[in-house]
Amino acid sequence: MTTIAIHNGHVIDPALGQDGIADVVIVDGRIARVGPGEGDAVIDAERIDATGLVVSPGFVDLHTHLREPGFEGKETIRTGTEAGARGGYTTVCAMPNTMPALDSRAAIESVLREAEASARIRVLPIGAITVGRQGKELTPQGELQAAGVVALSDDGDAVADPSLMRHALEYSTRFNLPIAQHCEDPSLVRDGHMHEGWVATRLGLRGRPASAEETMVARDIALAELVGAHLHICHVSTAGSVALIAAARERGARVTAEVTPHHLTLTHEEVAFADDYVHIRYNTNAKVNPPLREEADLEALANALRDGVIDAIATDHAPHGVNDKAIEFDLAAPGLTMLETAFGLSMRLVHEGRLSLPTLIERLTIGPVRTWRLDEIPGLQGLGTLAPGALGDVAILDPDAEWTVEPEAFASKGKNTPLGGKTLRGRVVATIANGQIVHETERMVAL
Ligand SMILES: [Zn+2]
Known part of the structure; x- marks a missing residue:
């Protein structure tokens, strides 16, 4: 029997509508009791004083790149889930753009075995939509679901062929699996490496237009409505996409969406370092697909998150090695390491008064x-x-x-963040996963 009693915290559980001071008691990996003074009656408990702190359900990430198998130099299931624990996450959904891709029962089973052996928190695998993520032939969806996948995605790339996407969506209705699409039309972003706008022009870099995302969002909504499938839009980044999703949901389409902490808070200006206006340099750590956009997009995304047009915050945690980033902008790998900064960065919206703390926690849990x-x-x-x-x-x-933020101190192998040296307000003090303490800081006071 292991018992943990968390005393006197401000408990926010949006699922129950709970928002007040209470104790939380965990017995043998399950929540046993929640309420004022409930911890006092428990004997032989490990006790935590949460006075002045917020106690919430562990965070759930729909979009994590754990990189294993195949890219263990960038991240492993061990280091990625350790990073998740430090970020308050207790469940991460692992994207299938590994090597080999998670497109078969054997590949899914091997990830689950490795997670069983080394993960610090729960790992739920996502299967590929197409074999080898090649965009040519559908994977066996029923077999992948039986092996344990919770959704399907070719993320990193879009399923570009509209007819194949239609069949993927149609097939998924048999298994009630969400199809999660990375919406960027490859023919519109081919040579682009950041948002198409004035910063790209100033830096002399080719851009990826907002419309490259929006045309695919529109196309896939139409296809999902045609066949009645559940389409999930990954990392929405533009105001135009938000409008399309809002209209689709108004019509009753089965369309859900996520947004990342970085698309909510950082603009394309993050890509440029301007020491002065003569010398302007770029920052590959701000290179990500879809790219960081403009102020008006950020505002539309924050409003959509507040209003529930966007359902969830997802990290798109995408760790890379130093050599993937310390090169020419065009060649640098896209993506940010995000699990350890997601809460602090997203808290900007709360501190700016644009989102309530319970709503933020809802979108993370x-x-x-x-x-x-x-x-x-x-x-x-x-x-x-x-x-x-x-x-x-x-x-x-x-x-x-x-x-x-000190990237060198991250548990993640990926130090690729534009937030290094910056101050965030909002910190994860401790994380408990399956009834075990998997992360604690000096701020956590044991009683
Ligand atoms: Zn993606």
Whole structure:
């Protein structure tokens, strides 16, 4: 029997509508009791004083690149889930753009075996939509679902062929699996490496227009409506995409969407270092697909997240090695390491008064769970909530703590972030996954 009693925290559980001071008691990996003073009656417990801190369900990420198998130099299941634990995450959905791609029962089973052996938190695999992510032939969706995938995606690339996408969506209705699309039309972004706008012009870099995303969002919504499938739009980045998604949902289409902390808070100006206006340089750590956009996009994304047009915050944690980034901009790998900074960066919206803390927590916990109906999967009932009987996954947060981002200190192998040296306000103090403490800082006080 292991018992953990978290005393006197400000418990925010959006799934239950709970928002007040209470104790949380975890017994044998499950939430046992939640309420004022509930921890006092428990004997032989490991005790944590959460006075002045927020206690929430553990975060759930729909979009994590763990890189294993095949790219263990960038990240492993061990280091990626350690990074997740430090970021308050207790569940991550692992993208299939590994080597080999997660396109077969054997590949899925090997990831689950490795996760069983070395993961610090729960790993739910995502299967590829097409064999080898080549965009030519569909994977066996029923077989992948039986092996344990929670969604399908060729993320990193879009499924470009509209007819193949239609068939993928149509096929998925048999298994009720979400099809998660990285929406960027390859023929419109071919030579582009950042947002098509004035910064790209100033730097002399070719751009990826907002319309490259929006045309594919529009196309895929039409296809999903045609066949009645569940389309999930990964990392929405433009105001135009938000409008398309809002209209589709208004019509009752089965369309869900996620947004990353970086697309919510950083613009294309992040790509440029301007020491002065004579010398202007670029920062490959701000290179990501889809690219960082403009202020008006950020505002539309934040409003859509607040209003529920966007269902979830997802990290698109994309670790890379130093040599993938310390090269010419055109050649640099796209992506940001994000798990360890996601909460602090997203908290900017709360501190700016544009999002309430309970809504932010909703979009990090029960929001993503409901988006992909993860709590309907056997063994995952009670994911994303602190209801008695739920999984013992908890994040303890200090919304006001300021800290400086030090990429060298990340658990992730990926140090590729434009946030290095910057101050974030909002910190994960401790993380409990499946009833075990998997992350704690000096701010956590044991009683
Ligand atoms: Zn993507």
